[in-house]
Each structure stands twice: as structure tokens, then as C-alpha cells.
Amino acid sequence: MLYSASVTGFSRFTFPDLKTVMAKASPLRSGDLLAGLAAETDEERVAARYILADIPLKRFLSEALVPYESDEVTRLIMDSHDDIAFRAVSSLTVGDFRNWLLSDEATPAALKALAPGLTPEMVAAVSKLMRNQDLIAVAKKCRVVTGFRNTLGLEGHLGVRLQPNHPTDDPAGVAASILDGLMHGAGDAVIGINPATDSPDAMIELLKLIDDVRERLQIPTQSCVLAHVTTAIEAMNRNAPVDLVFQSIAGTQAANDSFGINLALLAEAEQAALSLNRGTVGNDVMYFETGQGAALSADAHEGLDQQTVETRAYAVARAFSPLLVNTVVGFIGPEYLFDGKQITRAGLEDHFCAKLLGVPMGVDVCYTNHAEADQDDMDNLLTLLGVAGTNFVIGVPGADDIMLNYQSTSFHDAMYLRSALNLQPAPEFAAWLRKMEIFDQSGRTRPKLDSSLTQDLLAWSGAA
Amino acid sequence: MSMSDNPDIPRLDPWSRLRVHTSARIGLGRVGDGLPTRQLLEFQMAHARARDSVHMPFDAALLADNIGDLGVPVMTVQSRAANRAEFLQRPDYGRKLAPDSETELEAAANTTVPNAAPDIVFILADGLSARAIHENGADMLRQTLSLLGKDWSVGPVVLAHQARVALGDEIASRLKAKISVVLIGERPGLSSADSLGAYLTFGPKPGCSNAQRNCISNIRPAGFPVRDAAHKLVYLMNAARQNSISGVSLKDNFSPSLAYSGQIIDGS
Numbered sequence: 001m002l003y004s005a006s007v008t009g010f011s012r013f014t015f016p017d018l019k020t021v022m023a024k025a026s027p028l029r030s031g032d033l034l035a036g037l038a039a040e041t042d043e044e045r046v047a048a049r050y051i052l053a054d055i056p057l058k059r060f061l062s063e064a065l066v067p068y069e070s071d072e073v074t075r076l077i078m079d080s081h082d083d084i085a086f087r088a089v090s091s092l093t094v095g096d097f098r099n100w101l102l103s104d105e106a107t108p109a110a111l112k113a114l115a116p117g118l119t120p121e122m123v124a125a126v127s128k129l130m131r132n133q134d135l136i137a138v139a140k141k142c143r144v145v146t147g148f149r150n151t152l153g154l155e156g157h158l159g160v161r162l163q164p165n166h167p168t169d170d171p172a173g174v175a176a177s178i179l180d181g182l183m184h185g186a187g188d189a190v191i192g193i194n195p196a197t198d199s200p201d202a203m204i205e206l207l208k209l210i211d212d213v214r215e216r217l218q219i220p221t222q223s224c225v226l227a228h229v230t231t232a233i234e235a236m237n238r239n240a241p242v243d244l245v246f247q248s249i250a251g252t253q254a255a256n257d258s259f260g261i262n263l264a265l266l267a268e269a270e271q272a273a274l275s276l277n278r279g280t281v282g283n284d285v286m287y288f289e290t291g292q293g294a295a296l297s298a299d300a301h302e303g304l305d306q307q308t309v310e311t312r313a314y315a316v317a318r319a320f321s322p323l324l325v326n327t328v329v330g331f332i333g334p335e336y337l338f339d340g341k342q343i344t345r346a347g348l349e350d351h352f353c354a355k356l357l358g359v360p361m362g363v364d365v366c367y368t369n370h371a372e373a374d375q376d377d378m379d380n381l382l383t384l385l386g387v388a389g390t391n392f393v394i395g396v397p398g399a400d401d402i403m404l405n406y407q408s409t410s411f412h413d414a415m416y417l418r419s420a421l422n423l424q425p426a427p428e429f430a431a432w433l434r435k436m437e438i439f440d441q442s443g444r445t446r447p448k449l450d451s452s453l454t455q456d457l458l459a460w461s462g463a464a
Numbered sequence: 465m466s467m468s469d470n471p472d473i474p475r476l477d478p479w480s481r482l483r484v485h486t487s488a489r490i491g492l493g494r495v496g497d498g499l500p501t502r503q504l505l506e507f508q509m510a511h512a513r514a515r516d517s518v519h520m521p522f523d524a525a526l527l528a529d530n531i532g533d534l535g536v537p538v539m540t541v542q543s544r545a546a547n548r549a550e551f552l553q554r555p556d557y558g559r560k561l562a563p564d565s566e567t568e569l570e571a572a573a574n575t576t577v578p579n580a581a582p583d584i585v586f587i588l589a590d591g592l593s594a595r596a597i598h599e600n601g602a603d604m605l606r607q608t609l610s611l612l613g614k615d616w617s618v619g620p621v622v623l624a625h626q627a628r629v630a631l632g633d634e635i636a637s638r639l640k641a642k643i644s645v646v647l648i649g650e651r652p653g654l655s656s657a658d659s660l661g662a663y664l665t666f667g668p669k670p671g672c673s674n675a676q677r678n679c680i681s682n683i684r685p686a687g688f689p690v691r692d693a694a695h696k697l698v699y700l701m702n703a704a705r706q707n708s709i710s711g712v713s714l715k716d717n718f719s720p721s722l723a724y725s726g727q728i729i730d731g732s
Contacts, residue, residue, distance in 0.1 A: 030553045166486055167682075173486030179479055180490035333651075334552045369514035369652045370552055370592050375507070398489020398499075398507060405653030407511070410489075415497035445497065449478060458479060 001063070003051050013047040018055070019065045022121075023305035024048035025128040027345050031293045031306040031336035038305075049129055053095030057086075060121045066302045066312075071253045072263055077119050077315045086117030094125045101126065101138045101356075108141050115142075115358030120251070120311040123353045127307070132345065135352040136388040142355035144391065146323045147282020148222045148243065150188055150426035152391055153360050158423035159189035159392030160414045161324070161362070165403035169196045171209050178213060179461035180397050183454075184411035185418070185438060185445040188429035189324055189362065189392035190244060190287065192224040196403055200234040203227045211241045213460055217436070217453070220280075220428040222323070224287050229261055229269045236272045243278050244287045244323060245269045251290075251312030254300035263316070270320050281428065284323035289364075290314070291328040292346050293336030306336060307346070311353045318359050324392065325359050327351070329381075330367035331406055340377030343367060347381050351390055362392035366408040375399070375407070382409055386417045393417070415445050474500040487655060507654070514652040519548055522590035523598060524623040530602040534609060537620040539572060541565035541635060545626040558628035561635070569638040572620060582619030583705065584612075585641035589627035593649030596660040600684055601647050604660060607694035608645075612701070629663050629677070636668035643704055644668040645697065650681065658684045662693060664700050666710035676711035678704070 003015045015021045023037040025048035032038035039045035061081065066074045088110065089097055100106055127135065145153040152159050164177030174193060181187050191210050195202050203225045210223035222243040227235075229247040236242050247266060250256055256263075266286075273285035290313040295301040301309050310327070317325045327350035330343040337343045347363050354361035365382045367373040382393065399410035417423065424430050424443065433439040436457070437448035447454060480491025492503045499507075528538045542562040545551035551558050561569070573581075586608075588601045605621065612618070619639050624631055629646050636644030646663040653659065660683040665672055678700050683693040704710045 034554065034556070164488070166488070170485065172482075173488065176479070176482035176485045176490055177488045179482065180477075180488075183477065183479070335555050338553060369511065369654070369657075370518045374511065396488075398492055398503070400489050400507070400510070400654045402487050402653065402655065405651060405656065407654060410499070412492070412494065412497065412499050415494075419497045445494075461479065461482060 003055075011043065011047075013044055013051075015048065015051065018059065018063050019304055019308070021048050021051050021055070022065070022125060022128065022308050025052045026305045026307055027128070029292075029306065029336070029342045029346065030334060030338040031296055034335055035296050035301060035306070037303070052125055053093060053129055055094050055125070057089060057092055057094060057097055057122050060119050060125070065121055065304055065308065066252055071302070073251060073253055073256070073312055073316060076263060076319060077121075077312065080116075080315075080319065081119060082116035084117070085114055088114050088117070094122070095129060097122070097126045098129045098134070102134060106138070106141065108143055111142050111356065112358070115356065118357055120315045120353070120357060121308065123356050124308040124311040127349050127353055130352070132348050132384070135348040136384060139352040139355045139388040143389070144355060144358055144360040146284040146360045148279040148284055148323050149281060150220045150428035151281055152189060152323065152426050154427070155389070156422070156424060157426060158386065158390070158414070158418055158421075159362065159426055160186040160395040160411070161189040161326075161392055162187035162191045163194070163394050163396045163401065163408065164191070165194050165396070165401055167196055167403045169202055169206060171205070174206065174209060175213070175461045177397050178210070179457060181395055181411055182219075182457060183438060183447050184395070184415060185425060185433055186395035186411045186414055187219070187221050188426040190222050190224050192226055192246070192287070194226045194403060198227045198231055200231055200238060200240075203231055203235045204238065204240040207235070207241050213457075216460060217457060218432070220432050226287075226289075229265060233269055233272055236276065241278070242273060242276060244285055245273045246287045246289070248289045248294070249313050249316045250294045250298070250300070251304075251309040251316070252295055252300050252302050254302065255295040255298045255309075256316070258298035258300055263319070266316070266320055282323075284321050286320045286322040287324045288317045288322050289326055289328055290317070290350070291332055292350065293332040296336065297332065307349055310350060311357075314354045314357045314359045317354070318357055322360060324362060325354060326362040326364050326392070326394070327354070328364040328366060330371060330373060331364065333368055334371045337371070339372035340367075340374070340380070343371070343373055343377065344381045344384070348384060348388065351385060351388055355389075360391045363390050364394045364408055366394070366406055368406045378407070378409060378413070382413055382417055383420070386421045386423065419444070510654040514654055514657045517593040517595035517649070517652045517657040520594040522594045522625050524625065527588060527598065527601060527623055531605060531621060534606065536618055538623065539568065539620050540623045541569065541625070543624065543626040543628070543631050548626070551626040555628055558626055559630040559634070561631065566638065569635060573639050581640040582617045583641070584616055584643045584645065584701065585619040585622065585636045585639050587622045587624055587627070587632045587635055587644060587646045589624040589631065589646055589648040591627060591629070591648035591661070592651040593657060593659065596649035596652075596658045596684070597647065599658045600660040600690055603690045604647055604662070604683060604694060607690055608697055611694055611698040629674075630672065632663065633665065633668040633670050633672045636665070637670065641668065642666070643701060643710070645701070656682065656684060656687060659687060660684060662697050664697065664704060664710055666704045666708060678710050678714055
């Protein structure tokens with residue numbers, strides 16, 4: 001089916017299919033240029049948006065952007081679509097859908113009920129018509145609450161993943177960074193380590209290290225070692241204390257193949273983790289990471305622009321009731337997101353699209369040294385995401401990840417964000433921080449260093 | 465630097481002594497919820513050095529001087545990326561030779577000098593950190609050559625501008641080399657702006673995948689020292705030549721105490 005711009009006064013633009021309209025309508029980013037999918041002029045980009053605005057949402061149910069027959073992510077999206085939930089917006093075009101999302105009719109309850117009726121492609125499409133403030137305003141209305149040993153995603157709360165990575169997985173080095181994070185009030189989302197070595201032995205050793213301090217100090221949080229899903233399955237077979245199973249996921253079957261995963265494998269891992277029954281306030285056991293550019297870098301984007309294919313990864317995520325999902329938005333490099341402006345836009349898009357689909361999105365606000373970005377750009381995006389209600393952000397000592405060689409946000413950054421926007425940690429974790437006298441009476445991070453509990457924490461870390 | 469003269473404000477956290485266990489930026493202290501000025505500036509300096517490493521022009525002439533005493537012919541080539549901005553946004557251009565360089569390499573391969581169709585070609589490339597190749601490239605090449613057996617025929621050393629790892633396949637296949645080793649500046653971390661990577665490929669030709677390469681990462685004085693990296697590289701070179709293979713199927717049984725397992729982080 002051909003799509004043509006019908007607005008008078010413009011040069012005439014014709015696009016061969018729906019995925020081309022989607023790609024041309026996307027805000028400019030280097031990854032779409034690299035893939036040869038970006039609009040060639042600004043006028044063409046806006047013309048594509050005019051066309052997109054007039055397309056009925058229903059069209060996305062009849063015109064699959066990646067063939068149903070060859071792609072299990074498409075099959076998941078189509079087969080799990082909830083027609084009844086969709087009724088609230090089923091008569092709307094993409095442009096009308098934007099209007100509806102911003103309207104008073106789209107209450108938090110209405111948005112929550114709608115989520116199973118939306119496909120990633122509908123959500124990606126509407127995001128292309130939205131300014132940054134629209135992405136923030138609507139995401140703010142979408143709450144996605146999850147639980148394991150604490151409750152994440154509540155309004156007025158901000159979680160922090162404590163990321164204590166070390167280039168050789170040295171236990172004393174990891175323990176020192178865990179201590180540093182806890183003393184700054186971080187770690188409610190998860191204490192999650194990217195291991196330098198992806199093996200069951202290495203994973204089990206690190207899990208035991210986190211479990212030891214968690215048990216000793218009765219910390220109401222969960223641990224994760226972000227090894228491959230097959231490594232986690234092996235660790236569970238060996239009775240390791242696995243709270244959460246981690247996996248990087250993407251929006252096409254071919255891209256997931258390149259990660260060595262498929263939907264059946266994720267289901268197997270989820271069942272194994274559920275059977276351990278380690279949660280207390282909930283049993284959401286999965287943790288996923290995504291990021292624009294992942295599918296293209298695996299040469300598995302199926303001709304989709306990088307934002308649309310990213311959004312399809314959220315359909316994979318929501319099928320497994322994750323506790324945590326985050327986009328690693330600036331990690332992949334300038335050939336996908338060139339500068340602070342592109343990283344900022346992508347971070348807001350990813351957060352909005354995931355939340356609208358009912359996925360508990362957090363964001364690794366980050367950049368690499370070959371991107372045109374710095375800490376000022378990260379401060380801006382971090383603040384915008386705080387306003388938008390991100391479920392969590394990442395905390396790394398001094399913002400410098402010495403294992404993955406990139407800059408994320410720091411424990412200090414998270415303290416700033418909580419203070420500036422009056423956001424609290426997960427309630428169970430906030431109570432623990434007060435008990436430990438890391439938080440003072442007014443909830444500020446002002447650790448009392450001579451308390452016996454703090455001394456115990458210092459002793460644990462020094463002995464690790 | 466008078467801001468550091470007042471010992472009272474702000475203090476490092478008492479657990480900053482645990483930095484003996486990690487180079488992570490722990491125990492930085494606080495001012496309210498924020499970072500003290502000195503720690504703020506330390507981060508900015510590290511970021512500035514890393515960015516300067518990415519954007520520093522590759523001084524091939526200086527490097528050629530530094531390896532002039534090794535007695536191997538030196539050639540200089542360009543990728544299709546015309547400048548740094550294009551290199552960063554178009555990794556595909558960084559993997560292809562500029563037309564002039566293609567011609568020069570083919571001419572070199574067709575000469576009757578003794579080193580035609582060599583066992584090994586070394587490519588020294590800027591990659592994502594010219595600083596890394598400036599500071600560690602000559603030393604790594606020198607030490608590797610000194611450990612190499614007399615039965616290795618060594619082709620010309622090729623200095624490559626605006627190069628990704630896979631440019632080595634284009635270069636080495638035109639020189640008809642059995643094995644290529646690309647020494648290349650890695651994506652700089654905040655505290656590792658000088659980190660060099662070594663990528664070994666058996667049977668290099670355009671289209672080789674990263675799974676067909678062996679990688680030694682983080683080669684720098686404060687990381688995996690050049691001397692140890694050269695030993696490991698020569699071990700891998702001998703194993704690759706003996707088994708006619710490289711990459712994931714070449715078992716790396718080199719002493720684990722020296723091995724640094726690194727991932728490919730240059731966005732190759």
C-alpha cells in the first residue's frame with residue numbers, strides 16, 4: 001500500500017509502505033542515517049508525520065511491519081493483543097491518539113486499562129508525533145508498580161540500581177562499591193553487577209557476596225548478576241541464590257537470536273526463578289535491558305527504524321512480568337545516537353513507549369567518550385526523566401563504570417534527583433535507610449557514621 | 465589550588481581507604497547532595513583527556529620514526545572516513561579502504577620484495593584513541609617482534625588512519641598475508657584513555673566476523689602491561705598458524721594469570 005502526503009502546499013511525498021512512513025517520521029538520529037532509513041530533508045520528515053497522523057491505529061493490526069510467519073516477536077505482539085482493552089481508542093488515528101493521550105480523559109486508570117490493547121508499533125507511531133514535553137506529560141500519568149522484596153514504581157518514588165562493577169570481579173572491590181552505594185541511599189531497585197566473566201562459577205560467587213550483606217543487614221532489596229540467561233539457569237540448577245534473572249532483549253527474532261535467546265528460553269528461566277519463591281512482597285523475577293541501535297548493530301533490524309524496533313522489545317519484556325526494565329540509552333555509541341540532543345530524545349521516547357505499554361521502565365542515563373555528550377547533558381535527561389516518573393535510574397560510584405568503560409549516573413546524581421523532585425526510595429528500603437541512620441529524620445541522605453549498624457556495614461565491606 | 469588547603473571541608477568519606485581494592489570512584493564525600501569541587505574537576509579532567517584521545521589526530525609520521533630502527537618497511541593508508549566526525553558516525557566507512565590506499569597496497573603486494581605474501585602483517589591504527597597507539601603502539605610492536613621466531617616472514621607494517629578493526633581484513637588480504645594483527649586504540653574509558661587492543665585474524669579477508677578474531681584488550685601500563693600482552697599475542701599467533709584458525713574456536717590456554725579477557729569495545 002502506498003502512502004502519500006495529501007496536504008496542499010507541500011512538495012508531494014510518497015512512501016511505499018507503513019514502515020517507511022514510520023522511519024521517515026522519526027526525529028533525526030545517526031542510527032537511521034547509518035541504516036539508510038532517515039528522511040532526506042526536514043520537509044520530508046514532517047510530511048511523513050502528516051501521513052502518519054492520518055493512519056488509523058487499526059492499520060497496525062492488519063499490516064505487520066515484520067512478517068508474522070518469520071518472526072516470533074510479531075507473533076507475540078499479534079497473538080497477545082487484547083481487543084477489548086483496545087476498544088477505548090480503536091476508532092482513532094495516530095494523530096487523534098496523541099490528542100487523546102494528552103486529554104483529561106486519559107487518566108492513570110484509563111491508561112493502565114488500555115496498555116494490553118496497544119501494540120509497540122502504535123506506541124512508536126504516536127511517539128513520533130510527540131514533542132519531548134508530550135512524552136514527559138503522558139509518561140507521568142502511567143504508573144507501573146512491581147514487587148519482589150520491595151515495591152517499585154509507586155508515584156513519588158524513585159529507585160536506584162546499585163551497580164558495583166569491577167573489571168576482574170574482585171570481591172573486595174565489589175564490596176567497597178556496594179558499601180559506597182548503600183551509604184548514599186542507593187540499591188532499592190536492585191544491587192546488580194555486570195560480571196567481567198560470564199560463567200556460572202563467577203555468577204554464583206558474586207551472588208553469594210551480595211546475599212551475604214543482604215542477609216546480614218536485612219536489606220529489603222534484591223540482587224542480580226547480569227550474566228546470560230543460560231548462565232542463570234545453570235546457576236539455579238546448582239541451587240545458587242538467584243533473585244532476578246537478567247537478559248538483554250531486542251525487538252526482532254533475528255536480533256534475539258544474535259543474543260542467543262528466544263521466547264521459550266526466557267519462559268524457562270522465568271519459571272525456574274519463580275519456583276525459587278524468594279520474593280517477599282511480590283514475585284516479579286525478571287530484569288531486562290534494551291537500547292536503541294541493538295537490532296541494527298546485529299544487522300537484524302528488518303528494515304525498521306531504530307526507535308520502532310526498540311519499542312517491539314517492550315512487547316517481549318511485558319510478556320514476562322519483569323520487576324525491572326531499563327534502556328541503556330547512550331551506551332551504544334555515536335553511530336546510533338550522536339549527541340546529547342539525540343540521547344535525550346531517545347531516553348524520553350524509550351521511557352514513554354515502555355510505560356504506555358505497561359512496562360516498568362527505568363533508564364540508564366549514560367554516554368560514552370566518543371559521543372558528543374557530557375555530564376550537563378546527563379543532568380538534563382536525568383531531571384526530565386525524574387519529572388516523567390521513571391521507575392529507577394542507575395547508580396555507579398562517581399558516574400564512572402570501570403568495567404564497562406562508560407559514564408552512567410552516580411549515587412550523588414540520584415541523591416540530587418530525589419531531593420530536587422522530592423522523590424523517595426521504595427518504601428520498604430526507605431524504612432531500612434532510616435533504621436540504619438543513613439537517612440536523617442527528614443529523609444535526607446546524611447549517614448551517621450558512628451552508629452553500630454553503619455559500623456557493621458563498614459566492617460563487612462572491609463572484611464570482604 | 466587553594467580549595468584543597470582547608471582540611472575541614474569537604475572531607476572524603478571514611479571508607480575512601482577502601483580504594484585500595486578498586487579504581488571505582490568511591491568515598492568521594494558530599495556537599496549537601498552534591499559532589500565536592502575537587503572531585504567534580506577530577507572527573508572533568510578525566511573526561512577531557514578521554515575526549516582529547518578520541519579527537520587527537522593520528523601522527524603516523526611520528527610513529528613511523530619510532531619504529532624506524534626495526535628494519536621493516538612501513539606504509540600508510542586511509543580508510544574511507546574523510547574526517548573524525550564521519551569516522552564516528554559511519555563505522556562502515558572505517559572498515560573500507562580509500563581508493564588510493566587500495567591501489568598502493570595492491571602495488572606493494574605485486575612487488576618482488578622478499579616480504580610478499582608474508583605470514584603476518586601488523587596494522588597499527590588510530591581506532592577510537594590515537595593516544596593509545598601513540599603511547600603504546602611502537603612498544604607493543606617492538607616487543608612482539610622480539611619474541612617472534614625466526615621462521616616468521618613479516619610483511620610491511622601498515623599505519624592506518626580513521627580505521628576500525630575490520631579495515632585490517634582489507635589491508636591484510638591485499639598483502640596476501642596469512643595472519644593479521646591489528647593494534648588499535650580502544651574506546652577510551654574515563655581512566656583508560658591510552659588503552660590499546662590487539663586483534664588477531666587467521667586468513668583475513670573482507671567479511672570476516674568478530675567471532676573469527678582473538679582479542680587482547682586493555683593493553684596499557686596501568687592495565688594489561690605491554691610485555692605480558694606481547695607474550696600472549698605471540699602465543700596466539702603461534703597457535704593460529706599451527707592450527708590454521710583464529711577466533712572462538714582457537715582455545716586460549718595461555719597462562720590465566722596473564723590473560724585479560726576483554727570484549728570488543730571499539731564498536732568495530
